[in-house]
Amino acid sequence: MSDTITPTSATQAMHAPEPADAATATYADRRGTWHPLPDAAAEAQVRSDDRAHVFHSWSAQALIDPLPVAAGEGSTFWDYQGNAYLDFSSQLVNLNLGHQHPDLVAAIQQQAGRLSTIQPSMASDVRGDLARRIAEVSPGDLDRVFFTNGGTDANEYAVRMARAVTGRRKVLSMYRSYHGGTATAISLTGDPRRWANEPSDGSVAHFLGPYPYRSSFHADSPEQEASRALAHLEQVIILEGAGTIAAIIIETIVGTNGVLVPPPGYLQGVRELCDRFGIVYIADEVMVGFGRVGEWFAVNAFDVVPDLITFAKGVNSGYVPLGGVVISQRIAEHFDTVAFMGGLTYSGHPLACAAGVATFEVFERDGILERVRDLGSRVVEPRLLGMAERHPSVGEVRGLGLFWAIELVSDASSRAPLVPFNASGADAAPMAAVAAACKQGGLWPFVHFNRLHVAPPLVITEAELVRGLDIIDEALSIADGYVA
Incomplete structure (x- = not known):
């Protein structure tokens, strides 16, 4: 299978963020003007407007600090500090064709x-x-x-x-x-x-x-x-x-x-x-x-x-x-x-x-459907099964295609979850630590209760997919530290 998805070249340069690493990333403002990252002033304005006027779903408003996002392309998005994140949650498992797909x-x-x-x-x-x-x-x-x-x-x-x-x-x-x-x-x-x-x-x-x-x-x-x-x-x-x-x-x-x-x-x-x-x-x-x-x-x-x-x-x-x-x-x-x-x-x-x-x-x-089946069976499943063997915190991995869950436990024999059902605050600290390690490594995770989900855009390259799984593999060492 091909490692990349090739978008329509006529629209790619017009609409996508300029290919960049975190040190040279750029973004376009709502007027279409390009700016280099990091951009502290723009981040401050976005954060100020959000905190003063946006009411967020499923949240205690004074206890959240939403990440200001400057740009996205393919399987990656950037914050205003220039940090790049592999989007392993496809936002809310909806961004199947990735950020700023030129055809769409x-x-x-x-x-x-x-x-x-x-x-x-x-x-x-x-x-x-x-x-x-x-x-x-x-x-x-x-x-x-x-x-x-x-x-x-x-x-x-x-x-x-x-x-x-x-x-x-x-x-x-x-x-x-x-x-x-x-x-x-x-x-x-x-x-x-x-x-x-x-x-x-x-x-x-x-x-x-x-x-x-x-x-x-x-x-x-x-x-x-x-x-x-x-x-x-x-x-x-x-x-x-x-x-x-x-x-x-x-x-x-x-x-x-x-x-x-x-x-x-x-x-x-x-x-x-x-x-x-x-x-x-x-x-x-x-x-x-x-x-x-x-x-x-x-x-x-x-x-x-x-x-x-x-x-x-x-x-x-x-x-x-x-x-x-x-x-x-x-x-x-x-x-x-x-x-x-x-x-x-x-x-x-x-x-x-x-x-x-x-x-x-x-x-x-x-050939997106064929590609998803191939990457799921050939890359994701064996990598996750390997993590389950190496990490005592992994109770089970399960999934299909590019949709998987890593269930984390504090005791493999009893299958006690790493954090309690519907945990919050201090009770959820172990999962928060795992998520923080993923973000520090350059991956935005999907975390729910005691599970880490793998749901990247379907257009993710194989190299990006492997890199993201490497980040998760390393972050699981944090979870291992909580195993009895």
């Missing part, structure tokens, strides 16, 4: 030059083009697309569709999950971010999904974990009242809450349960769709066809907000003569869709 930038510029926006009740060439492309790579008979502004409202609208079609209200979701921050989506969410927002949508119930390393079902093999997790889910369906349940929503691979790859047979078992009880199966692919695991949609790796697929993030790398729901014929036909009571002013925004069409073109031209 050019597509947005060209679309803005001819038709910047149009309301969703009118037909748009670029919206229809993107919807057709999404339908062509979707499994089974999912061939209609409702566009949203992002992943949270995609999940909201998928649930709304399921409730309308079934005439039922209740929805089941996993405890270890994240589905978004608005009313129903935060209720679907299983992780601690839900707690402060309760009560919200009272028609949501949670269940335990498979997690072989920390099995709730005392399983001793992945197959047994799948079987027992499915038996548990069936009992939840029965006890909650199968006739009251509209949908089951599952992240195909659980993202923020662990990069939990479903064991063999689990998703097929969910499909069977949904069919048996007349429940709509919603696959949340907001994080893992569009190449993250080497498939257009991750369900394709597990040979299962849901009724609805929600997506966002990787569809256009977040260059302009975009999400959506891919809809099966059965669900879509319900609304042939019954109005769908939902809509968004910016549904299928032309600028966002233009970047989405460009994403498809880049994926096909540069």
Whole structure:
């Protein structure tokens, strides 16, 4: 496989930061003027405006110090001090084609030059083009697309569709999950971010999904974990009242809450349960769709066809907000003569869709899916398995493609996590130290509870990928110091 992804040369020089190391990096201000880094005055202004006027999500405002970012290119971004960071979190696991990809930038510029926006009740060439492309790579008979502004409202609208079609209200979701921050989506969410927002949508119930390393079902093999997790889910369906349940929503691979790859047979078992009880199966692919695991949609790796697929993030790398729901014929036909009571002013925004069409073109031209599968199996997996052998703090590594988790423990025999569940403050200090070591080495990590996630842009070069893994390998020595 090629070590590099070659962007369109006509736009590269115009839009990307000048290739640079930390000592000579430059950035363009909002007027398009280039400045050298470091730039203390610019950093001070950005920090001042942010701290005085920006209200940040999921944060105690007086306890945070957001990093001012000056520029980005490919798999790297720079702060105003000139420090370069390999972006091993792809920002929020959305920057699949990296920072400032010239094809995406050019597509947005060209679309803005001819038709910047149009309301969703009118037909748009670029919206229809993107919807057709999404339908062509979707499994089974999912061939209609409702566009949203992002992943949270995609999940909201998928649930709304399921409730309308079934005439039922209740929805089941996993405890270890994240589905978004608005009313129903935060209720679907299983992780601690839900707690402060309760009560919200009272028609949501949670269940335990498979997690072989920390099995709730005392399983001793992945197959047994799948079987027992499915038996548990069936009992939840029965006890909650199968006739009251509209949908089951599952992240195909659980993202923020662990990069939990479903064991063999689990998703097929969910499909069977949904069919048996007349429940709509919603696959949340907001994080893992569009190449993250080497498939257009991750369900394709597990040979299962849901009724609805929600997506966002990787569809256009977040260059302009975009999400959506891919809809099966059965669900879509319900609304042939019954109005769908939902809509968004910016549904299928032309600028966002233009970047989405460009994403498809880049994926096909540069063999992104094949590249992700190759790098995941040939580079990432063996390197992480080697780290697990060398570092006593590594309890397990797991993942697929360019989406992996390193689970850190303080005791390998008991599998005690390096930090407690939902740790903060002093309790989270060991993970904070590991993250700090990564940043000191020039890598921006994705850290959640006791896990370090590996989710770089899909266009990362092999040399960059190896360098990032080397930084993580070294940082794990910090975690080793906390092992009993």
